[in-house]
Amino acid sequence: MKKLSIGIIGAGRIGKIHADNLLRLPGVEVSIVADLFADDALQEWANARGIAQVTKNSDDVIKHPEVDAIFICSLTDSHVPLxxxxAQAGKHIFCEKPISMDIHQTKAAIEAVKAAGVKLQVGFNRRFDHNFKRVREWVEEGKLGDPHIIKITSRDPNPPQENYIEKSGGLFMDMAIHDFDMARFLSGSDVVEVFARGAVLVDPVFAKYGDVDTAITTLTFSNGAIGVIDNSRQAVYGYDQRVEVFGSKGSVSANNDFPNTAEISTSEGIYRDKPLHFFLERYNEAYIEETRKFIESLRNDTEIPATGNDGYQAELIALAAKLSHRLGKPVRIAEALQLAEEVRV
Known part of the structure; x- marks a missing residue:
């Protein structure tokens, strides 16, 4: 089996996670890592993993003659040019979400990938969560009949720092984009209309940047189903990640993951530990699985499980949600691009 050589651009927290997950897989090597702030500490980290080259120049990764695929884990505004x-260099691509903050730029990136005939996977890791994947399988198998209602709860344990809020793109693009993708994934249908309401209830710093920290988004799907997503930047009890699909033949739900299944019952009540607190704990196995699936699709030339179009559609829903929140009315997906030009979102 020929070894697949991988290059990584962006060696922050997520880039390092992908590197470690790649190195778990047989027949895969990480040949080069690029980061603008590469230093002795990064070199030491790479040496411990047998990664041959560390550089500050992303071109070194793109032009590396042995690299088959590149993981793009750098800042979002660098994604499209990378x-x-x-793609022009003939490298397959894994890119963290979102592809960009500009839907037109995202489309240009996807067109470049298509023209080059390479594969692009977007980092929607929640598709690979063991619970959510099973919900999708039951929907696909027709166990629930026709989907009628999709409910998604996604609440972070703590709000991000102000310097992150300033550049995040807002709750709908930064946080809820995972949920918009999950809604399409679970329903098996595209979204045709979005109605979003948001508020600042956690920390006034969000208002400073024209953002919200609490939101409800309703979705109408092309198959007639209705979706409801609730988001909050702060759930004091931990990372709250739940989904439910209700259909004509029944319903299926997936609840939070917990550090254990122990439960204590006393005269005072019934208690258990809080849900897993951090997204890297909650979705650790999902990160591993998405990496494995990407490599598998390269080896077997099979379909990518989270495509560039999936990234584009989630960004389009996020754009419609931002518009809806600003205008106070439902926004049809087909009209979102034109409406965005008129109101300059």
Whole structure:
């Protein structure tokens, strides 16, 4: 089996996670890592993993003659030019979400990938969660009949720092985009209309940047189903990640993951530990699985499980949600791009 050589651009927390997950897989090597702030500490980290080269220049990764695929884990505003350059160099691409903050730029990146005939996977890791994947399988198998209602709860344990809020793109693009993708994934249908309401209830710092920290988004799907997503930047009891699909033949739900299944019952009540507190704990296995699936699709030339179009559609829903929140009315997906030009979102 020929070894697949991987390059990584962006060696922050998520880039390092992907590197470690790649190195778990047989027949895979990480040949080079690029990061603008590469230093002795990063070199030491790479040496401990047998990664041959560390550089500050992303071009070194793109032009590396042995690299088959590139993981783009850098800042969002660098994604599109890196995708375009990697595609032109004939490299397959894994890119963290979102592809960009500009839907037109995202489309340009996808067109570059298509023209080059390479594969692009977007980092929607929740598709690979063991619970959510099983919900999708039951929907696909027809166990629930026709989906009628999709409910998604997604609440972070703590709000991000102000310097992150300033550049995040807002709750709908940064946080809820995972849920917009999950809604399409679970329903098996595209979204045709979005109605979103948001508020600042956690920390006034969000208002400073024209953002919200609490939101309800309702979705109408092309198959007639209705979706409801609730988001909060702060759930004091931990990372709250739940879904439910209700259909004509029944319903299926997936609840939070907990550090254990122990439960104590006393005269004072029944108690158990809080849900897993951090997204890296909650979705650790999902990160591993999405990496494995990407490598598998390269080896077997099979379909990518989270495509560039999936990234585009989730961004389009996020754009419609931002518009809906600002305008106070439902926004049809087909009208979102034109409406965005008129109101300059």
């Amino acid at each position: 995708i375009q350059a990697a």
